[in-house]
Amino acid sequence: MEYTTALALGVLIPLISFTLLAFTGHKLGKPRSSYVALLAIGISCALSTYVLLGWLGKTPDEREALAAQAVANQFHWADFGNLAIKVGVKLDSLTVIMYFMVTFIAFWIHFFSIGYMEGHSDEVDGVSKYHRFFTYLSLFCFSMLGLVISSSLLFLFIFWELVGLCSYLLIGFYFDRKYASDAGMKAFITNRVGDFGFIIGLAMVVLFLGTFDLDEAARAFAHQFNTGTGIFEASVNLFGWHVSGGTLATLMGIGLFCGAIGKSAQFPLHVWLPDAMAGPTPVSALIHAATMVAAGVYLVARVFRLLTPEAQFFIACIGCITLTITALIAIVQTDIKKVLAYSTLSQLGYMIFGMGVGAWVAALFHLMTHAFFKAMLFLGSGQVIEGCHHEQDIRKMGGLRKKMPVTCWTFFIGVLAIAGFGIPGMHLGLGGYFSKDEILAVAYERAFNLPALKETDAAADDAGEHAHAIGRRRITSDRSKPASNIALASGVEAAHAPADAHHGDHRTGTLEKVGIAARLPALPPIMFWLPIIIAYVTPFYMMRCWWLTFCGKPRDHHVHDHAHESWKMFLPLAVLAIGTFYCSFATFRPLIHDAAAAATNSPAIVAIDGEAHNLEEAGAGAMLMLNHAPGKNPHDWLAYGVGFAWLIGMGFAAALYRNGLAAAERLRRRFALIHTALDQKLYFDHLYDGVLVAGTRTLGVVCYWFDKIFIDGTVNGVAMLTRWIGSFSGRQLDMPVQRGDWGLVDAVANGMAATVLDIGSQIRRPQSGRIRTYVCITAGAAAVALLAVLYFDQLAAGIDWLVTRTSTLAQG
């Protein structure tokens, strides 16, 4: 089977499952409807495994050929003006790996849900919503997979919205509870705010780059960047603000990134994700930790080639702010799911930050590893919540280690992974260790070594070696070996590997001098230090969560007595735990490396190299630098400094909570002010509710009463005129009384009607209803007519005379 067909089928099968369940789900009933969904995602997962394995066995050239074939097989969807919109499968390493990740995790979460939802779906007033859950889940799988394989930005946007819909439906799954439906609404509307920017970005792409297709857009952008045409010479007047050239291009990138801000819950739109925990726990695991929220990062990765250095810098800033504030808030959370939600936010912040500083590979690697361990953590928390009778407050837990050992230790693996467990210098560690540290390393380069980087860039260009360096790194990305302790080291190794002359030459031939690297702004040091500090905070709050839940003495005996572990849900936890180990060591990392190459070196591309340069230079800049200055590795201290953050953070948490909450309570009292601020989530919700939501509603009311206010001020003229005429008849107008929608507009219409009515009243005054009056009038009229006929001549002469006299007078 062709890969594109396999991928497309894998998308459509969950859709079939959705359709089936939507119509027959209620008849299929409790366990059976879940089997349909599980089967569907199972097939998708099998297909994706087939594609993944096949893809791994292909050489880069074969992959390019396959991708070209996928482009050729696009389907004409509609015409936008004269522009044909094509739909197709984007086939590259990134698609393959994301697709596999989504189907794999989704499959195990479906599996988990079958057991979990048994006890969680009958809660809606006795009506089973079991089938509905799996219906939505299938729809989600369809939308998410569609998003992953979209080759066109428009389709990316369409599936983008659809996953948003699924998120809305699943957050509000317990829709009889106000907070759940509120949370769903909040998620959807917040995302729409982001989509507002996305639409603008999309509009700029289609206007300036003239296409929706990702590859074509990138090609056009590179060409325009190199030649200074298109968007780089355009000028736009936005509300009096003249935007032109590079700023416009930056704005385009930021617009597209707005979508990611919404979906990946970045500052300032991060507020919806913690509330989204109102949904069932498997949903939190699948949608709000592993896949959908990562779609924002995926989007940035996809449109990376359309980002100017300034836009990248903006992205880095947003990521940095998000990862910092959300990690701080996570420290004081007491709801086990909220802790995980804030840690998700913080990790997403790391990914976005990584993208922003150009650590494309590292950010996506972090996305993958995070998906596994966070899904596992959430499923673990689901176990805990299930076992403790829906208790989510970690202060009431404690000592669950003995009651639920499997959950405890899988959860601990997750904590280690997110904390960045690893031993520097020994190539040993869990996924989070490699991915996060690599982001930090690139940030370090950008913050402190940029001049060297630029020098390198120039030197490389002069010598024509640059292309070789890229080609080399690309080919020798260490597929066979585990990733080394930090990215930089890996870069060194890679750079020292023998160059592949063919690819180097091939790339040299089409390389255009762009020098985006020369334009890369240096990161302010704070943007290096904050992520470093947070790297210490992360292990602390995660360990705190684990310790309070599983260790120490039971604090609430009621909860503790009930606690039990459900063996039905054990398998997914174990599998994901293995996955967490596996993805630390094996295929993921090299594949993403290859994706980076594919994303920058699409076969049909001619003028892409400007951006390839940009991407590679930014993402692997450090490696290049090291390539030119081996032996002068300034990162050893960094590696060791950050490498043991997990130990320090976790140790501190364990020490603080070893005797229960007392020590923490003392600390809390001392820093009461800070604690309150963090506990109130830094007042973002208050601000938004008080200003934006209330403001919008008020504006709605104002608009609705606008006409009414208007009438009092300006349109009295019409009404007074009407009344003046009306006063002759001495009767009040009895137009129907209006409710609500008053207005200028009404007043004019009603005024016209009233005027007609009044003229009528005047005219009917002689209509006394008395026959004698009528006779008199008739007779009088007849007499007048008679006289007029008899004395017509005299009358005419008289009028003539009058006119003459008047005109004489006027002249005189």
Added chain:
Amino acid sequence: MLDIGLNHYMVLSALVFALGLLCMVTKRNAIGILIGVELVLNAANINLVAFSRYQTGAGDGHIVAVFIILLAAAEAAIGIAIFMNFYNTLATIDVDRGDELRH
């Protein structure tokens, strides 16, 4: 003896017309008004016959007069029927009371 000519008929006709009109204007009784209407119609009849006799001599005025008499009879019949209903509704035949349509 003065020859009776067209002018005499016309004066008579005018007098009858004026009397009929006066009757219509002053009477509140519906029957009175009906009588006034008859007078006015007959004033017209006198004129018609007189003109026919003195001016055209063809007798067409006579024919029209006969029509009018017929019409007047019909009109009187209908009028009285209306007044019967009027009386049934309002228990009076004072036309000033019948001003409902005005409202």
Added chain:
Amino acid sequence: MEHILSWLIFLPLIGAVLVLAAPAQMARSITWVFTFGVFLLSCALFGPFLDGRAWDGGYGTMQFEYAIPWIDVGGFHIRYHVGLDGLSFPLIILTTLITWLAAWASWNFEHWNVNRGPKGYFALFLLLETGVLGTFAALDFFLFYIFWEVMLLPMYFLIGVWGGPRKEYAAIKFFIYTLAGSVLMLVALLAMYYTSADAVAGPGTFGLIEYVTNPAIHEMFNSETTTFLSWKFGPAMFVMLFIAFMIKVPVFPFHTWLPDAHVEAPTPISMILAGILLKLGAYGFFRVCYPIFPEAASQLAFYVALLGVINIIYGAFCCLAQTDFKRLVAYSSISHMGYVVLGAAIMTTTGFQGAMFQVLAHGISSPMCFFLVGVIYDRAHHRDLNRFGGLWLEMPRYGSLATLGFFASLGLPGLCGFIGEIWVLLGTWSAPFTWAKPMAVISAFGVVLTAAYILWMIQRVYLGKRKEEYAGFPDADARETAILIPMALLAIFMGILPKYTFDLMNGTIDRVYEIMEPFTQVAFGG
């Protein structure tokens, strides 16, 4: 064959006569049969429209065209001239479909709280269909005007006699507004007739196509020197016609008849009003205003676009303040029709495509929404949003369909509302006017507001706990489901495969754009 379109137009009229002649209890069946027959007949017209080459002949290439002299007195040459092209044909299909569904929605007539028999209602209902179909098919401006007026009267009575508590007020308001527009149209009509006579130095014409295709007339209409009274001819005509049509759309500030009319009208009439009658105004833009007066249109584009943006945003804000379910849907119609005005204003292919698509999409989604409101009104006998809640639990099938309908209205991708909106938004951004980009930004904000009011409404009505008040409400019955399903399917179909809808009209839109292109100042992409 040449009479097939005339049959289509007048078949409902025959039905109306039959309804009057037959016993009262048969009225609804006759109406159902006739509207369904008309729908089938209109589907039979698809043939030439599936072939894109039908439009190679330039603007004015009509299918099923038929013309005979009709009134030839006093120098007026009025023809009975009907025909279909890509602008009118989709609307004809929409009309016959929605009228049929609305006739079906009238099935429970005897349960309405009215004291008038069904005969008048159904006869007027069919007369209305004739009026609408005639307006869409007419190619002679005078004929267009006649049908326009024919349609007005049944609507007045349908609201005024069979409406809600304030039906007289709503009906009179509707009538006066529309009539005021008609007067302007009449003036423009006569002015155009005499000016066309001047242009060709012979007898004038009412031909809507001739105004465009006859170079002498088109040039004179768009010339700077031609005058009407003391104004320039083009802008004066454009403004008069635009006002006449914008009342119908409705565009701010002439919109306030719409919420009143909707709130008072019975459910099927609301469906027709929102689904079809509003589209007449938009059709007027596309058929009359833009092709005939492109010069004036490009001069006044800013104001038209501004009105469109105001419609989008103002309508959405008004929605947020509503407590009456039906009034909310009515205001959302105003907001959605704003995209049509904006799409037309920018005078590009994309804009027209988006606007036309939005017309059709709204023609599907808004009757659906109004019917959904009607379903619940039939049961609860009130429409107060704050009193509802938990209906999805009570009526699961209805709840699911309602979610679909309202998400279509929200503009969710994969459903019909999205395509029109995104086409207009992206098209506006790309339009060759300097003010277009800020307009695009502001109207893009409408997507946030739309999501807010729709979701908030869904939460208040369908989500939440079960309420005692609504316990035991029956779920949507077979008839109600059968009415909703075609609209739901179409909403999905148009959203997923918009190409087939676009194909019906793209040919004509391209021709219209060719006419307008010389008059828009800057080329696409500037």
